[in-house]
């Protein structure tokens with residue numbers, strides 16, 4: 097049977113839901129599922145992994161020193177060594193902020209093919225579906241090689257339990273030998289935007305908000321509905337919110353359950369970042385804005401009237 | 411310093427993309443220098459100003475038409491260009507091999523700039539593969555760069571406002587992100603000067619690349635059409651807000 101290694105992302109010791117979705121995708125094929133864990137794994141986390149179909153939890157035992165643990169080169173090195181020792185056929189990782197700096201390193205070190213940001217993967221044929229040309233084209237890409245790697249877009253697949261028995265093994269890597277790349281410092285910001293790519297609901301604001309004070313309407317609304325906040329490039333370029341909020345071709349690419357776009361016209365480049373949302377709700381005063389023809393619900397009206405109502409009713 | 415910059419010739423992000431035979435795009439659209447590679451060239455030009463006796467070489471793998479992108483890079487500060495000519499669509503393993511071989515053939519790199527990703531294939535990986543072929547350290551999505559004689563101190567952006575700063579031994583590969591600088595429009599004299607700068611064309615065959623064991627092959631392209639059928643939410647703002655909340659609760663089931 098094929099062996100698939102899945103790079104596990106955790107948050108506060110919990111396995112992320114987006115990671116479980118990725119396991120569900122891998123479990124569709126008849127393969128042995130290995131969880132590759134870099135940040136330590138306790139029994140409850142092992143149980144969760146088993147519930148979704150993992151049969152072997154591999155604790156890679158990366159050094160807890162932050163200069164090593166937070167260095168993508170060190171993380172990729174540990175994953176690469178594990179892939180070789182376990183003789184994995186397939187590697188899955190999230191095409192998340194961290195994944196984008198780790199998975200391609202692993203592919204480069206192993207010198208094997210990779211598709212990032214996959215929306216779906218057919219493991220029988222090793223064909224991945226991904227978007228290209230600023231989200232205007234869906235490409236099916238077939239990988240051939242001893243090992244093939246797929247970076248999966250967060251939220252591309254909803255997690256579905258598929259219980260298995262999992263054993264846990266430890267596998268130390270001969271790390272620390274990182275020629276020429278030292279992590280000097282790290283800044284995890286205020287953490288406010290860490291969850292953008294993985295949020296269920298995103299409420300985003302654009303030029304229609306008019307200034308940074310008004311943008312607080314978006315924040316207030318987000319707080320009430322436990323949503324993440326996004327923004328168009330105009331809102332970022334005007335300095336209303338930091339770049340970490342930008343959704344689009346040159347910002348974050350997101351696939352939430354619901355994307356609520358307020359005062360955003362729906363340019364091609366903005367769409368490139370959110371067109372895979374399950375549901376799009378547009379709030380815009382211009383009936384002819386591009387987004388009004390390209391959403392599931394549109395609310396024609398003044399956001400300065402509608403958002404305060406939303407905040408009041410929530 | 412010998413500064414190499416990898417530049418890709420890509421369709422304009424605003425272009426309408428038509429798919430031919432379900433497998434390739436109609437290339438009769440405007441092509442330009444990959445936007446992230448503009449940041450790479452801009453950074454190379456800033457570095458050249460700081461370090462005496464530097465030379466910037468723009469390297470591109472593409473069809474003959476990709477000369478235009480090398481000219482754009484020259485108008486932004488590259489001194490000369492290398493076009494590795496091919497009519498094939500290359501995967502990133504082959505691309506990295508070609509760019510690596512062309513650089514090795516040309517000289518000795520002190521630093522290699524790339525973009526963090528190309529906006530057509532959205533591969534996000536060529537920079538790492540080039541680094542692995544040279545055994546140079548690599549960073550991606552760089553937002554600031556400071557070079558001293560032996561090392562580069564680079565701050566990279568993860569998403570979510572998080573950053574990481576690295577000290578890299580030179581030579582290294584730096585994948586430029588949007589935060590690195592603001593590319594300026596070249597002036598008319600810059601464009602005229604760029605026309606006189608040399609471009610060396612090498613054929614893919616002449617590089618005698620050892621192919622990788624694996625490969626990636628595009629098997630189909632389809633337009634990502636929206637199958638959405640917009641429904642209108644009407645009424646007073648209060649009605650509209652109420653309906654939005656109902657949809658979030660009952661249809662999307664994202665609110666309790």
Ligand SMILES: Cc1cc2nc3c(=O)[nH]c(=O)nc-3n(C[C@H](O)[C@H](O)[C@H](O)COP(=O)(O)OP(=O)(O)OC[C@H]3O[C@@H](n4cnc5c(N)ncnc54)[C@H](O)[C@@H]3O)c2cc1C
Pocket residue numbers: 301302303304305327328329330331342343344345346347348358359360361362363364365366369379380381382385397398399400423445
């Ligand atoms: C290479 C490149 C990359 C790019 N990358 C990105 C990217 O990643 N992300 C991105 O977003 N953009 C990107 N852009 C920019 C993009 O082309 C658009 O300029 C931008 O998305 C427009 O932002 P907007 O919708 O907020 O503003 P606008 O297009 O100006 O739209 C504002 C909307 O607000 C509505 N409005 C105004 N007032 C109200 C009100 N009171 N109530 C309700 N509605 C109101 C208006 O009707 C209008 O539709 C990129 C551009 C290029 C060239």
Ligand SMILES: Nc1ncnc2c1ncn2[C@@H]1O[C@H](COP(=O)(O)O)[C@@H](O)[C@H]1O
Pocket residue numbers: 416417418419444446447450469470471472502505509523524525526527528529531532533534535536537
């Ligand atoms: N054909 C090419 N010619 C020159 N540089 C390239 C080419 N393909 C990719 N690159 C470089 O590699 C970066 C990442 O590309 P990608 O892996 O396709 O997202 C780009 O921003 C370019 O700097």
